[in-house]
Amino acid sequence: MFLKNIDKCLNIDDFRAAACCRAHRMVFDYIDGGADDEKTMAQNSAAFDDYELQFKVLTGVDNPDTSTTLLGEKIDVPFILSPAAGNRLFHHHGERGPVKAAEKVGTIYSLATLSSLSIEDVAAMTSGPKWFQLYVWKDRVLVKEMLDRAKAAGYKALILTVDLPIAGNRERDPRNGMTVPPKIGLKQIWHGLQAPLWVYDYLTKPEIKYANLSGAGSAVTLNEFVAEQLDASFNWDDAEWLLGEWNGPAIIKGVVRADDAVRAEKTGFNAISISNHGGRQLDTSPAPISCLEPIRDAVSDKTELIVDGGIRRGTDVLKALALGANAVSFARPYLYGLAAGGEKGAIAAVEMIADAIRRDMILMGAKSIKDIDRSFIK
Numbered sequence: 001m002f003l004k005n006i007d008k009c010l011n012i013d014d015f016r017a018a019a020c021c022r023a024h025r026m027v028f029d030y031i032d033g034g035a036d037d038e039k040t041m042a043q044n045s046a047a048f049d050d051y052e053l054q055f056k057v058l059t060g061v062d063n064p065d066t067s068t069t070l071l072g073e074k075i076d077v078p079f080i081l082s083p084a085a086g087n088r089l090f091h092h093h094g095e096r097g098p099v100k101a102a103e104k105v106g107t108i109y110s111l112a113t114l115s116s117l118s119i120e121d122v123a124a125m126t127s128g129p130k131w132f133q134l135y136v137w138k139d140r141v142l143v144k145e146m147l148d149r150a151k152a153a154g155y156k157a158l159i160l161t162v163d164l165p166i167a168g169n170r171e172r173d174p175r176n177g178m179t180v181p182p183k184i185g186l187k188q189i190w191h192g193l194q195a196p197l198w199v200y201d202y203l204t205k206p207e208i209k210y211a212n213l214s215g216a217g218s219a220v221t222l223n224e225f226v227a228e229q230l231d232a233s234f235n236w237d238d239a240e241w242l243l244g245e246w247n248g249p250a251i252i253k254g255v256v257r258a259d260d261a262v263r264a265e266k267t268g269f270n271a272i273s274i275s276n277h278g279g280r281q282l283d284t285s286p287a288p289i290s291c292l293e294p295i296r297d298a299v300s301d302k303t304e305l306i307v308d309g310g311i312r313r314g315t316d317v318l319k320a321l322a323l324g325a326n327a328v329s330f331a332r333p334y335l336y337g338l339a340a341g342g343e344k345g346a347i348a349a350v351e352m353i354a355d356a357i358r359r360d361m362i363l364m365g366a367k368s369i370k371d372i373d374r375s376f377i378k
C-alpha cells in the first residue's frame with residue numbers, strides 16, 4: 001500500500017486508485033460501491049461504449065467554446081457536480097474541495113441535503129452558482145425549513161432526488177461496519193492501520209456529522225437513517241406541493257423512464273436529471289445514457305436534460321451532448337479526487353474532465369456545444 005501522487009494521475013481511474021490508498025476502507029467502499037451485484041454501476045460506464053464518435057475533419061477548430069447555459073445560468077463547461085453526501089468522511093476538507101473545483105472550472109455546485117458542512121457555511125465559501133439537493137423528510141416542517149435556508153443562502157435551484165425512497169442494498173457498507181459518524185471497532189482499527197493519514201484526520205478534526213440536521217449525533221447506518229427519516233410515500237401530488245413551496249427553478253433527479261419524464265414536465269420541473277444514483281439504488285436499472293434519447297423525444301425542448309452516471313472521460317460527456325443532453329453531471333470522479341488529495345485532488349479531477357472536453361472537441365471538429373449534434377454519433 002503506497003500513497004499515489006495525485007500529480008501523476010492521468011485519468012479518473014488513477015484518482016480512484018489514489019483514493020483507495022489514502023482513504024479508510026469503509027470510506028472508499030462507500031464512494032466506490034453500488035447496490036446488489038453492482039451491475040448497474042458497471043453498466044453506467046460500459047453503456048457509453050455502445051456509441052462511437054464520428055469526428056469531422058478540416059473544421060479549423062483550434063479553440064472550442066465549451067460554455068453553455070443550464071436553467072439560465074451560464075457555465076464554462078457542459079457539466080455540473082452531482083450532489084454527494086458527507087464529504088468530510090472522505091477528507092477533512094469536505095465539501096470545500098468540490099465547491100472550489102466547481103468555482104475553478106466555472107460551473108454549478110450542488111450541495112447534498114446530507115452534507116457534512118452546512119448550507120450556510122458552503123454558501124459562504126463561494127460566490128459561484130449553487131443548487132440545493134433535497135431528500136424528502138417525513139417531517140414537512142424540516143423540509144420547509146431546509147428550503148428557506150437554501151433560498152436565504154443563495155442556492156438558485158432545487159434538485160429533488162426521487163430514486164431513494166429507501167436506501168439501496170449496498171453490501172460493502174454493512175460488511176465494513178459503515179456508519180455516520182464512523183463507529184470504530186476492531187475491524188475499523190485493522191483497516192485504519194492501512195490508512196494512517198485518514199485516521200490522523202479523523203482523530204484530530206471535528207466530528208463528522210450531517211451538518212444540516214440538528215441532533216443527528218449517534219452512529220447509524222444509512223439504511224437505518226433513511227428508513228427513519230425519509231418519506232417513502234412521497235408521490236407526484238406531494239412533488240407539486242413541494243414545487244409550490246420552493247417557487248423557483250427545479251430539477252427532478254433520478255428518472256429513467258420517458259413516461260415519468262413527461263409527468264415531471266407536466267408537474268412543473270424545469271429540468272430532469274436522468275440518473276440511477278450511480279448504481280447505488282435499484283440494481284439492473286438501465287444506464288442513464290441509454291435512457292437519454294427516448295426521454296429527449298418524449299419531452300419538449302424547453303425541458304433541460306442532465307445525464308448523470310458513469311461519466312469518466314471527456315468523450316462520455318460529448319456523447320451525451322450529441323444524444324440530446326443539455327449537460328451532464330458526475331460525483332465519483334470528484335469524490336475520488338477529494339479522497340485522494342483533499343481540495344487539490346478534487347480540483348485536479350474536475351479540471352482533468354474539463355481539459356478532456358476541450359481537447360476532444362478539437363479532435364471532433366466541434367466549435368461550440370451548440371455544434372454537437374446527433375451526426376457525431378455512430
Ligand SMILES: Cc1cc2nc3c(=O)[nH]c(=O)nc-3n(C[C@H](O)[C@H](O)[C@H](O)COP(=O)(O)O)c2cc1C
Pocket residue numbers: 030031032044082083084085112113114133161253275276277278279308309310311329330331332333335
Ligand atoms: C458517495 C456518494 C454519495 C452520494 N450522495 C448523494 C446524495 O446525497 N444525494 C443525491 O441525490 N445523490 C447522491 N449520490 C449520487 C450522485 O449524485 C450521482 O447521481 C451518482 O454518483 C452519479 O454517478 P457517478 O458517481 O458514476 O458519476 C451519491 C453518490 C456517491 C458516490
